[in-house]
Amino acid sequence: MKITIKVIAGARTNEFKREGELIKIYLMAPPVEGKANIALIKFLAKHFQVRPSAIEILKGLKSRHKIVNIDGI
DSSP states (O other): OEEEEEEEETOSSOEEEEETTEEEEEESSOSSTTHHHHHHHHHHHHHHTOOGGGEEEEEOTTSSEEEEEETTO
């Protein structure tokens, strides 16, 4: 399953919000050296109850807007 998300790094809490068709994910991790991407993968794995290895960021490694593929859903 491919989803398009907007990531807000450096937030106060980790949170998943759906606003219409837009999915926003707030992460406490800072947006430096890939820390937010690692936190995103762990957060999505827990949220969708899949292994972290089942999640791949297809597009947007250095952007707030990302396309993520989640296997097993």
